[in-house]
Amino acid sequence: MKIYMLIALCGFATLTFNSLAHAEGLPDLGDVSQESLTPQQEKQIGEQSMFEIRADKSFLDDAEVNDYLNNIGYQLVANSNEPSQEFEFFTLDNNSINAFALPGGFIGVNTGLILTAQSESELASVLSHEIAHVTQHHIARMVAGQKFDSITTMAAIAIAILAARNNPDAAQTAIIGAQAGSIQRQLNFTRTHEMEADRLGLITLQKAGFDPRAMPAFFERLQKATNLFDNNVPSYLRTHPITSERIADTASRVQQIPFRFVADSLNFHLVRAKLRAMQKNSRDAITYFNGALGDQKHGNPIAQRYGLAMALLNNGQIKQSAQEFSPLQKYTAQNPMIATLAGAISKAHKREPATINFYRTATQNFPQHRALFYDYAELLIQDQRFDDALNVLELQVLKHPNDAHLYDLQARSYAALGKRQEQHHALAYHYTLQGNLFGAIEQLELAKSAGKNYFKLSAIESELKKLKAVAAAMQKR
Numbered sequence: 001m002k003i004y005m006l007i008a009l010c011g012f013a014t015l016t017f018n019s020l021a022h023a024e025g026l027p028d029l030g031d032v033s034q035e036s037l038t039p040q041q042e043k044q045i046g047e048q049s050m051f052e053i054r055a056d057k058s059f060l061d062d063a064e065v066n067d068y069l070n071n072i073g074y075q076l077v078a079n080s081n082e083p084s085q086e087f088e089f090f091t092l093d094n095n096s097i098n099a100f101a102l103p104g105g106f107i108g109v110n111t112g113l114i115l116t117a118q119s120e121s122e123l124a125s126v127l128s129h130e131i132a133h134v135t136q137h138h139i140a141r142m143v144a145g146q147k148f149d150s151i152t153t154m155a156a157i158a159i160a161i162l163a164a165r166n167n168p169d170a171a172q173t174a175i176i177g178a179q180a181g182s183i184q185r186q187l188n189f190t191r192t193h194e195m196e197a198d199r200l201g202l203i204t205l206q207k208a209g210f211d212p213r214a215m216p217a218f219f220e221r222l223q224k225a226t227n228l229f230d231n232n233v234p235s236y237l238r239t240h241p242i243t244s245e246r247i248a249d250t251a252s253r254v255q256q257i258p259f260r261f262v263a264d265s266l267n268f269h270l271v272r273a274k275l276r277a278m279q280k281n282s283r284d285a286i287t288y289f290n291g292a293l294g295d296q297k298h299g300n301p302i303a304q305r306y307g308l309a310m311a312l313l314n315n316g317q318i319k320q321s322a323q324e325f326s327p328l329q330k331y332t333a334q335n336p337m338i339a340t341l342a343g344a345i346s347k348a349h350k351r352e353p354a355t356i357n358f359y360r361t362a363t364q365n366f367p368q369h370r371a372l373f374y375d376y377a378e379l380l381i382q383d384q385r386f387d388d389a390l391n392v393l394e395l396q397v398l399k400h401p402n403d404a405h406l407y408d409l410q411a412r413s414y415a416a417l418g419k420r421q422e423q424h425h426a427l428a429y430h431y432t433l434q435g436n437l438f439g440a441i442e443q444l445e446l447a448k449s450a451g452k453n454y455f456k457l458s459a460i461e462s463e464l465k466k467l468k469a470v471a472a473a474m475q476k477r
Helices: 004-012 019-023 039-055 063-077 111-116 120-135 138-144 151-166 168-176 180-207 214-229 235-239 244-255 266-279 282-295 301-314 318-331 336-348 352-365 370-382 386-399 404-416 420-433 437-448 454-475
Strands: 088-092 099-102 106-110
Touching: 039 088, 039 099, 039 106, 039 138, 063 088, 063 120, 063 266, 063 370, 088 111, 099 120, 099 138, 106 111, 106 120, 111 120, 111 266, 120 138, 120 180, 120 214, 138 180, 180 214, 180 244, 214 244, 266 282, 266 301, 266 336, 282 301, 301 318, 301 336, 318 336, 336 352, 336 370, 352 370, 370 386, 370 404, 386 404, 404 420, 420 437, 420 454, 437 454
Parallel strands: 088 106
Antiparallel strands: 099 106
């Protein structure tokens, strides 16, 4: 096994850390004497930002929600102007309406935006806009568009730009402490970025098979909503200023495109139902979905029943959950999210042999659906079939090397088999991906003392050296 995150983090140790940037939660910048950042520098800044984001409690570590976002995202990326660019789409458990792009292809979406979007095309329109910010290197150009004498000046400029996009009052303070003329030129440039991201996003949206009319419709609805928010403007409007000019421009462009009805995928509705079931307490969620099914005026009835069955299961009402899920049983061979819920209900009933057979078939039907493999491995561990669990997990780790939960399941299996070195090694990966750098170092130290295999010890020592270098560099910030 390799810690791909460790390899990325290793590059961070070569960056020059700056306390001013860190205080504002900004990506730490390295040598900015050149006119633009290299792809490697962009990736390093993005990776470091993700290291901190994954450690934050708002990071939603849910395989089904994030895999859905990545499926939609890569459908768009394949039709963008940079189809070979690597991306990672992730979710933050935050009710505010916001999405953002980081250098290196990392795009975050708040749960509030997913629930606010009235169609899958509206959600895709936001993703396509953010993809354009990355492929056009807008963020990198904002912080490295000019030559500066020092890293401190660059950090001040970066703080002013980001502050202006989030809080105008904070921006004014930042501008006072920096070069006002240069900052104003950079802020003007961001408006150009937004127009360019709209234009390219629309092209990508149409080519990917979504409804391009969703972009101006979503923007206009958000702009009208500002009258209801008073001074508490939605985050998306602060970070992506929506003007009448932008709405008019996108609306004008889509008028030239022939109308084509684009239906939402079932997964779009299922993800939204899952988020509602997760965010409400179980009793409130049950009431909500019962009401939605009773009204039958809005929403997808399959997704509403899925949400009700999930809420009942979360509330410990296993029998009622199975009863409500019964009409969805016919979809288990067609949809992986429904199959995952079917497996969870079967597990709750403790029908081990039948449930193991179900998961064996379901993982064959949906080999890309991580949530099924989580539950399958968990069930095998409970059944003390630890070698079988490790066999299931091995391929998944190769497919998803940045999945912290897979390493946790591996560590538990190794621990049960008495393989201490492998256990601590897997836990080091798990902690690294959760942003717990010092916990990862501790686990590597334990792994080093738990075995005598020269090749394994050599690999562990190398990884330990890299992580300690990163830790030392981060402490200097």
